Amino acid sequence: xxxxxxxxxxxxxxxxxxxxxxxxxxxxxxxxxxxxxxxxxxxxxxxxxxxxxxxxxxxxxxxxxxxxxxxxxxxxxxxxxxxxxxxxxxxxxxxxxxxxxxxxxxxxxxxxxxxxxxxxxxxxxxxxxxxxxxxxxxxxxxxxxxxxxxxxxxxxxxxxxxxxxxxxxxxxxxxxxxxxxxxxxxxxxxxxxxxxxxxxxxxxxxxxxxxxxxxxxxxxxxxxxxxxxxxxxxxxxxxxxxxxxxxxxxxxxxxxxxxxxxxxxxxxxxxxxxxxxxxxxxxxxxxxxxxxxxxxxxxxxxxxxxxxxxxxxxxxxxxxxxxxxxxxxxxxxxxxxxxxxxxxxxxxxxxxxxxxxxxxxxxxxxxxxxxxxxxxxxxxxxxxxxxxxxxxxxxxxxxxxxxxxxxxxxxxxxxxxxxxxxxxxxxxxxxxxxxxxxxxxxxxxxxxxxxxxxxxxxxxxxxxxxxxxxxx
Amino acid sequence: xxxxxxxxxxxxxxxxxxxxxxxxxxxxxxxxxxxxxxxxxxxxxxxxxxxxxxxxxxxxxxxxxxxxxxxxxxxxxxxxxxxxxxxxxxxxxxxxxxxxxxxxxxxxxxxxxxxxxxxxxxxxxxxxxxxxxxxxxxxxxxxxxxxxxxxxxxxxxxxxxxxxxxxxxxxxxxxxxxxxxxxxxxxxxxxxxxxxxxxxxxxxxxxxxxxxxxxxxxxxxxxxxxxxxxxxxxxxxxxxxxxxxxxxxxxxxxxxxxxxxxxxxxxxxxxxxxxxxxxxxxxxxxxxxxxxxxxxxxxxxxxxxxxxxxxxxxxxxxxxxxxxxxxxxxxxxxxxxxxxxxxxxxxxxxxxxxxxxxxxxxxxxxxxxxxxxxxxxxxxxxxxxxxxxxxxxxxxxxxxxxxxxxxxxxxxxxxxxxxxxxxxxxxxxxxxxxxxxxxxxxxxxxxxxxxxxxxxxxxxxxxxxxxxxxxx
Numbered sequence: 001x002x003x004x005x006x007x008x009x010x011x012x013x014x015x016x017x018x019x020x021x022x023x024x025x026x027x028x029x030x031x032x033x034x035x036x037x038x039x040x041x042x043x044x045x046x047x048x049x050x051x052x053x054x055x056x057x058x059x060x061x062x063x064x065x066x067x068x069x070x071x072x073x074x075x076x077x078x079x080x081x082x083x084x085x086x087x088x089x090x091x092x093x094x095x096x097x098x099x100x101x102x103x104x105x106x107x108x109x110x111x112x113x114x115x116x117x118x119x120x121x122x123x124x125x126x127x128x129x130x131x132x133x134x135x136x137x138x139x140x141x142x143x144x145x146x147x148x149x150x151x152x153x154x155x156x157x158x159x160x161x162x163x164x165x166x167x168x169x170x171x172x173x174x175x176x177x178x179x180x181x182x183x184x185x186x187x188x189x190x191x192x193x194x195x196x197x198x199x200x201x202x203x204x205x206x207x208x209x210x211x212x213x214x215x216x217x218x219x220x221x222x223x224x225x226x227x228x229x230x231x232x233x234x235x236x237x238x239x240x241x242x243x244x245x246x247x248x249x250x251x252x253x254x255x256x257x258x259x260x261x262x263x264x265x266x267x268x269x270x271x272x273x274x275x276x277x278x279x280x281x282x283x284x285x286x287x288x289x290x291x292x293x294x295x296x297x298x299x300x301x302x303x304x305x306x307x308x309x310x311x312x313x314x315x316x317x318x319x320x321x322x323x324x325x326x327x328x329x330x331x332x333x334x335x336x337x338x339x340x341x342x343x344x345x346x347x348x349x350x351x352x353x354x355x356x357x358x359x360x361x362x363x364x365x366x367x368x369x370x371x372x373x374x375x376x377x378x379x380x381x382x383x384x385x386x387x388x389x390x391x392x393x394x395x396x397x398x399x400x401x402x403x404x405x406x407x408x409x410x411x412x413x414x415x416x417x418x419x420x421x422x423x424x425x426x427x428x429x430x431x432x433x434x435x436x437x438x439x440x441x442x443x444x445x446x447x448x449x450x451x452x453x454x455x456x457x458x459x460x461x462x463x464x465x466x467x468x469x470x471x472x
Numbered sequence: 473x474x475x476x477x478x479x480x481x482x483x484x485x486x487x488x489x490x491x492x493x494x495x496x497x498x499x500x501x502x503x504x505x506x507x508x509x510x511x512x513x514x515x516x517x518x519x520x521x522x523x524x525x526x527x528x529x530x531x532x533x534x535x536x537x538x539x540x541x542x543x544x545x546x547x548x549x550x551x552x553x554x555x556x557x558x559x560x561x562x563x564x565x566x567x568x569x570x571x572x573x574x575x576x577x578x579x580x581x582x583x584x585x586x587x588x589x590x591x592x593x594x595x596x597x598x599x600x601x602x603x604x605x606x607x608x609x610x611x612x613x614x615x616x617x618x619x620x621x622x623x624x625x626x627x628x629x630x631x632x633x634x635x636x637x638x639x640x641x642x643x644x645x646x647x648x649x650x651x652x653x654x655x656x657x658x659x660x661x662x663x664x665x666x667x668x669x670x671x672x673x674x675x676x677x678x679x680x681x682x683x684x685x686x687x688x689x690x691x692x693x694x695x696x697x698x699x700x701x702x703x704x705x706x707x708x709x710x711x712x713x714x715x716x717x718x719x720x721x722x723x724x725x726x727x728x729x730x731x732x733x734x735x736x737x738x739x740x741x742x743x744x745x746x747x748x749x750x751x752x753x754x755x756x757x758x759x760x761x762x763x764x765x766x767x768x769x770x771x772x773x774x775x776x777x778x779x780x781x782x783x784x785x786x787x788x789x790x791x792x793x794x795x796x797x798x799x800x801x802x803x804x805x806x807x808x809x810x811x812x813x814x815x816x817x818x819x820x821x822x823x824x825x826x827x828x829x830x831x832x833x834x835x836x837x838x839x840x841x842x843x844x845x846x847x848x849x850x851x852x853x854x855x856x857x858x859x860x861x862x863x864x865x866x867x868x869x870x871x872x873x874x875x876x877x878x879x880x881x882x883x884x885x886x887x888x889x890x891x892x893x894x895x896x897x898x899x900x901x902x903x904x905x906x907x908x909x910x911x912x913x914x915x916x917x918x919x920x921x922x923x924x925x926x927x928x929x930x931x932x933x934x935x936x937x938x939x940x941x942x943x944x
Binding site for chain 2: 001002003004005006007009010011013014015016017018020021022030031033035036037038039042044045046047048049050051053055056060063064065066067068069070071072078079082083084085086087089090092093094096097098099100101103105106107108109110111113114116117120121122124125138139140141142145149152159160161162163164165166167168171172181182183185186189190191192193194195196197238239294300301302318320321322323324325328329332333341342343344346350353354356357358359360361362363422433434435436441444
């Protein structure tokens with residue numbers, strides 16, 4: 001495909017994408033696909049010769065799109081909003097089109113320096129002080145793994161330069177709650193801590209970490225000779241958007257010289273709103289924070305920003321310096337390869353830059369407030385409706401909801417919940433996530449897809465009422 | 473930005489990218505940018521209100537592009553080819569435009585099933601048997617980290633479910649050579665092995681691992697009570713594209729029950745050519761292999777494919793299963809979140825699918841053979857030229873070259889080498905990478921950018937001769 005053919009096909013694809021976005025609301029939100037049915041429509045062997053581009057596009061329409069759940073749909077209320085705003089999508093196109101890589105600063109200086117600038121813009125937008133420096137990672141899972149490895153190396157005085165974690169006499173301990181994201185335990189296991197050394201700290205009635213329970217757990221570990229290493233606190237947990245009390249948790253962490261990592265993957269976007277900053281009061285006592293502009297804020301996936309207060313420590317843990325990556329400029333510049341796991345890096349700063357510039361900070365704030373208001377409206381409606389219950393505080397845009405008909409409890413209630421959520425999802429009218437809270441199934445409603453206006457939330461509420469009525 | 477504005481701006485951006493690609497040959501290949509000069513041109517604070525899209529595009533031209541090294545330039549001979557072929561770029565655009573995520577199969581079934589299919593297409597293309605199953609990761613660095621964690625967990629009988637690596641009595645050992653990629657040692661350190669437990673196995677005169685030295689190192693470790701855990705062998709090392717002898721290495725690994733991971737990040741693309749498959753003869757004895765279609769093959773970055781023979785082991789190491797990710801389909805499908813570190817996943821299979829279909833296997837083979845022939849041509853020219861030397865075998869598309877004027881040796885020769893390579897890079901006519909081999913600087917010429925035709929290699933050779941003559 002030469003440049004002119006690329007141009008022609010590119011225009012065709014832009015129209016295809018614009019049409020998809022403009023009409024996605026007419027599609028069922030959740031894919032109603034049988035396992036294996038997409039695979040069965042695709043050839044089992046690659047083509048020997050070239051295929052017409054029109055055939056590829058036709059297969060997108062015929063095979064791929066019907067097999068998707070549509071995250072950009074206005075009635076997508078599942079998981080979390082993953083907003084690929086149009087401006088950000090274009091920023092990502094520019095990145096892929098340029099096809100440049102960041103291995104060293106020299107391998108594309110603007111890639112590194114724009115990343116420095118936009119990470120610092122975002123730092124200002126969320127109200128962190130100037131001590132924080134950011135880097136774009138793919139996801140919060142990776143950022144949290146990096147954080148726990150950095151904590152491990154600080155506590156062990158760089159065991160990686162000696163015998164590794166296996167050379168250490170006393171076990172290092174990681175603290176978190178049952179409500180932290182699944183990636184926290186995964187990161188601890190991948191980093192070599194072992195499940196026996198992950199402490200589940202008690203939470204309060206609002207599902208937030210109890211700082212007193214953290215202090216007790218640390219004391220108990222110290223008493224038996226273990227080494228408290230890291231606390232992972234969450235600003236906006238996945239299930240209920242619970243807010244761990246960073247001020248109190250941070251005080252314990254500081255006193256105990258334990259690394260504090262804050263997972264604000266979802267709720268970090270809300271910190272762009274000054275009225276939400278109370279949620280991470282105490283953040284300045286943390287060692288690392290992750291937030292995902294690829295969620296609610298609107299940067300096309302993947303764009304997770306990892307902030308640290310001690311960048312030199314991060315670089316010391318992550319750095320490699322083979323001759324083929326060395327350049328004369330190295331002393332004067334950042335080499336982001338030493339700020340994370342991958343060596344090769346896309347020009348991901350572009351999509352964040354396009355997003356922030358096209359909307360402006362106030363434009364982003366307006367959209368976030370729209371979603372918070374929609375969530376509060378729905379919470380009020382549900383509170384007022386007989387048989388329905390909001391199960392946890394709603395500080396952000398996620399509601400935990402259950403329909404509890406009289407006389408239903410226990411497993412029968414679980415069956416009812418799973419049934420109506422499934423009916424809703426199968427209907428194609430909206431996409432919700434069933435999850436457990438206090439060991440009972442309930443329904444998460446996550447509001448904030450870019451296309452979701454108040455009318456869509458009203459329609460959802462109507463649909464939820466229909467779904468419970470059309471009975472089991 | 474609404475859908476129609478996206479359409480209009482999208483067309484504008486397509487033209488911008490097509491023009492960039494069509495004219496990139498006229499730009500200096502390597503950025504001639506002072507550290508901090510891009511940052512200095514950008515506002516230090518984010519804009520409060522929206523900015524016109526035309527201003528963003530204008531800044532791309534005015535600030536960003538002049539600060540890039542151009543990886544898609546026909547005279548890019550640095551690092552490795554990172555080919556974002558036009559068809560693959562369009563596949564990536566489709567992915568970003570759709571904006572769907574793979575968390576669970578249900579969260580977008582086609583995303584998972586197309587990945588299964590294209591990974592299997594690629595498996596067939598590179599001649600692996602049907603026991604191998606693949607998954608797309610971001611980079612080989614990440615894939616190798618995953619491999620070493622899997623090796624650690626196999627050797628330790630799932631220490632992650634107990635006290636982790638820190639609960640183990642005998643140290644686990646990783647074996648590789650001085651010529652393996654920097655990411656191998658980095659992965660071993662991040663996985664907790666510790667530098668003292670990374671063995672540098674001796675290599676032969678062609679920079680390939682000596683299987684006898686590997687066997688000796690393993691025996692020595694066993695004798696002192698350590699546990700040999702993993703060997704990382706390379707098919708096509710970074711510096712010289714040396715070929716570790718997989719048959720002999722694999723025999724040792726099998727006998728010693730040690731995990732064999734093969735890093736074919738760069739050279740894996742060549743396995744699409746049957747005449748190159750001798751290079752990884754013995755690959756079937758490996759436990760894991762990584763190759764990067766985002767390098768020479770032409771998939772837009774990032775697209776690294778990680779193959780394993782025991783997928784169940786990988787899933788057991790990587791799996792998490794919180795309630796909010798569970799769906800009724802889970803038993804019948806793949807959930808790729810359990811095949812790597814990140815939970816959220818882009819629809820990266822699309823760019824590989826577009827690439828393979830648009831070119832066909834034969835089209836890809838033709839391009840790879842073009843590059844191999846160009847490398848052989850240049851090797852012959854250099855061999856025949858007085859004062860020039862090819863320093864290592866050239867099985868693939870990378871040459872290690874030195875200009876050795878009579879009477880120059882040691883550090884004086886190093887200065888000469890670094891000077892002419894720098895002159896070449898500063899001239900803008902080509903981009904080469906200086907690297908050390910046997911502790912002396914030399915020049916790597918990596919051929920295989922998609923736009924690089926024979927004439928560009930001829931021009932490079934002329935330019936190299938000029939660069940050494942315009943002297944120190």
